[in-house]
Amino acid sequence: MTVDSDVLESARAHYLVAALEGRSETAATVLDMVLLKGIPTADVVSEVLAPVQAEIGSLWQDGTISIAEEHVASAITSACLHLPRLTEAPRPDRGRVLMVSAEGGWHTLPAQMVALTWRVLGWDTRLISPSVPAADLGEEASRESGVVAGVSCSSAAHLTGAWRTVSALRAAGMQVIVGGRLFDGSSELAERIGADAYAADPVEGSVWLQDAQRSGKVPREPRLREDWEHLEMVWQALPRVVEDSLRLAPHLAELALPAEQTREQLWLMARTCVGATLVDDPGLLSDHMRWCRQVLAGQGADEGFADVLVATIDRVLPEGSARVRSLLAAAV
Numbered sequence: 001m002t003v004d005s006d007v008l009e010s011a012r013a014h015y016l017v018a019a020l021e022g023r024s025e026t027a028a029t030v031l032d033m034v035l036l037k038g039i040p041t042a043d044v045v046s047e048v049l050a051p052v053q054a055e056i057g058s059l060w061q062d063g064t065i066s067i068a069e070e071h072v073a074s075a076i077t078s079a080c081l082h083l084p085r086l087t088e089a090p091r092p093d094r095g096r097v098l099m100v101s102a103e104g105g106w107h108t109l110p111a112q113m114v115a116l117t118w119r120v121l122g123w124d125t126r127l128i129s130p131s132v133p134a135a136d137l138g139e140e141a142s143r144e145s146g147v148v149a150g151v152s153c154s155s156a157a158h159l160t161g162a163w164r165t166v167s168a169l170r171a172a173g174m175q176v177i178v179g180g181r182l183f184d185g186s187s188e189l190a191e192r193i194g195a196d197a198y199a200a201d202p203v204e205g206s207v208w209l210q211d212a213q214r215s216g217k218v219p220r221e222p223r224l225r226e227d228w229e230h231l232e233m234v235w236q237a238l239p240r241v242v243e244d245s246l247r248l249a250p251h252l253a254e255l256a257l258p259a260e261q262t263r264e265q266l267w268l269m270a271r272t273c274v275g276a277t278l279v280d281d282p283g284l285l286s287d288h289m290r291w292c293r294q295v296l297a298g299q300g301a302d303e304g305f306a307d308v309l310v311a312t313i314d315r316v317l318p319e320g321s322a323r324v325r326s327l328l329a330a331a332v
């Protein structure tokens with residue numbers, strides 16, 4: 001183990017405890033100490049803040065910490081991203097870049113982390129996060145002088161939103177790089193939705209930006225347009241699908257969740273079904289179901305309820321949902 005990896009490991013452990021206990025000053029001090037040891041902002045973000053936030057997500061997922069603890073810790077991380085020592089940046093002389101969250105995505109922290117890293121690497125970065133409707137974003141993007149944009153997405157439930165966001169940026173002539181938890185799981189997904197590149201971390205992304213900004217602004221058609229023509233009707237029917245499923249689901253499960261949580265899970269599941277069908281990847285829905293089972297178990301509910309939710313959605317899908325149905329069958 002090198003000195004740096006020792007420092008980073010100890011920082012992660014101390015930062016996690018401070019954030020979970022709501023001690024913002026201690027959390028900031030931990031980061032200041034790491035920066036004082038000469039570790040650059042980009043590494044503090046990718047080696048301390050991002051893994052700690054992912055750990056917080058896992059602790060929530062398995063029921064170890066509450067939603068309240070997650071919110072407190074994430075608010076501390078959000079505030080820490082503005083610490084003066086962390087945000088010290090050179091004059092931006094590498095070019096203009098737009099960094100956005102996928103449509104429907106309220107995870108601002110990943111986009112904030114990328115924007116901060118790009119700023120300290122010398123990019124003139126404009127951050128638009130959380131979710132902005134794709135059409136509005138397209139208008140903003142067409143007024144941008146820059147050619148390159150980044151999109152972050154954390155969940156398969158927002159894959160359709162990510163595709164719409166990437167499509168709007170393509171139509172505005174931008175070159176697009178994507179990243180975030182959703183894309184980390186599948187190397188082909190980025191290309192499938194029309195992005196020009198994927199990077200696991202912002203430093204790697206910055207190398208791509210340098211090359212990509214050499215091309216001019218060239219408006220392009222969205223990928224998967226024909227597939228969407230078949231799916232849009234199902235997407236628009238989702239509010240009804242969720243409410244109809246909610247009426248059926250409790251009677252099918254021995255141990256159901258409170259209605260609000262069931263509705264939330266149905267929404268995530270239904271959106272994931274459409275997104276997975278759009279890119280024709282049943283694995284996305286299978287992964288989501290595994291995640292759902294773990295969340296249910298963490299909440300003390302019967303994890304088999306995940307399968308009940310999918311079966312219920314299947315029953316109430318509108319006519320013309322053949323592709324979604326066959327994806328459901330392949331995923332389950």
Ligand code: B12
Binds near residue numbers: 046114151182202
């Ligand atoms: C904090 C948090 C929230 C906060 C967000 C606060 C905020 N201001 O961002 C709140 C409470 C709002 C929230 C809401 C929800 N959340 Co949430 N959330 C998280 C959590 C714990 C951390 C997010 C974070 O800080 N990410 C920062 C880092 C960890 O993100 P990252 O994607 O790894 O980013 C790094 C790299 O990937 C890369 N990168 C990222 N983007 C890009 C883009 C480019 C171009 C490049 C080059 C690189 C790059 O750089 C980053 C820095 O290194 C995650 C856990 C996780 N693993 O992400 C869950 C998580 C994403 N949420 C989850 C869920 C389910 C939800 C909700 C549906 C919960 C609910 N029932 O309401 C809602 C959805 C809201 C919505 N519509 O988007 C699940 C998603 C699982 C799934 N199967 O869909 C997760 C994974 C938690 C879990 N383990 O179960 N959440």
